[in-house]
Amino acid sequence: MRDATNLHLRPARSGDAKNLAKLIDIAGEGIPNWLWSQSVAVGQSPLDVGIERARRQSGGFSYRNAILAKAFDQVAGMVLTYPIEIMPQESPDDLPDPIAPFVELEKQSVGSWFVNALAVFPEFRGLGIGTALMEEVEHAAHRRGYDRLSIQVYEQNVGAVRLYEHLGYIAISQARVRCHPCQPYYSGDVLLLEKQVGQTVF
Numbered sequence: 001m002r003d004a005t006n007l008h009l010r011p012a013r014s015g016d017a018k019n020l021a022k023l024i025d026i027a028g029e030g031i032p033n034w035l036w037s038q039s040v041a042v043g044q045s046p047l048d049v050g051i052e053r054a055r056r057q058s059g060g061f062s063y064r065n066a067i068l069a070k071a072f073d074q075v076a077g078m079v080l081t082y083p084i085e086i087m088p089q090e091s092p093d094d095l096p097d098p099i100a101p102f103v104e105l106e107k108q109s110v111g112s113w114f115v116n117a118l119a120v121f122p123e124f125r126g127l128g129i130g131t132a133l134m135e136e137v138e139h140a141a142h143r144r145g146y147d148r149l150s151i152q153v154y155e156q157n158v159g160a161v162r163l164y165e166h167l168g169y170i171a172i173s174q175a176r177v178r179c180h181p182c183q184p185y186y187s188g189d190v191l192l193l194e195k196q197v198g199q200t201v202f
Helices: 014-027 031-037 046-054 100-106 129-143 158-166
Strands: 008-011 066-071 074-083 113-120 148-154 170-176 189-196
Touching: 008 129, 014 031, 014 046, 014 066, 014 074, 014 113, 031 046, 066 129, 074 129, 100 148, 100 170, 100 189, 113 129, 129 148, 129 158, 148 158, 158 189
Parallel strands: 113 148
Antiparallel strands: 008 066, 066 074, 074 113, 148 189, 170 189
16 A cells, blocks of 8 residues: 655656646646636647646746655645735636636735645545645745745535645635536635644644
8 A cells, every 4th residue: 555655745847747737637626627728729738738838937837836746756746836925906707707716815815825726646645645745835935934825725625625624724715606617516615715824733
């Protein structure tokens, strides 16, 4: 049986773009693939678009903002994380329905160290990799002088909610899901959770 004793965390590299694209689509429960499908050129797949975006030097979904987890010499998971320093200017009503509630909540996260996405490939789940990545996020926030962490999650994703609450995150706000064909859930809320950096969890 696998365990996490061979776990290694490192900053992502440009060459990790394919795995990063696959993992962020897992984290986004298919919404990233739908968004990429709106930008495909002739001969491209949605994943190709995601790989191109992951290779960028800037932007939220850039390899430069990702921490990669490797286990048994294989990519096992990643977390995409960075500070939110500027208020998003987009109106949620002008955005695609699947991402509108996330941008609405992001406006409340200015000044925090933000976790955009956390994902682990199915075959590596249950080994504590998600917890290890989230702990590394907290170290990164502390090194950069941030005292507040934030993350968003569908309330129906009970496993993720349970993990974040176990790590000390508390739900402080919510935004209604907007129904869309690519939407994994057709009702309920997206939750905004926050935690103070360095907060002890008992």
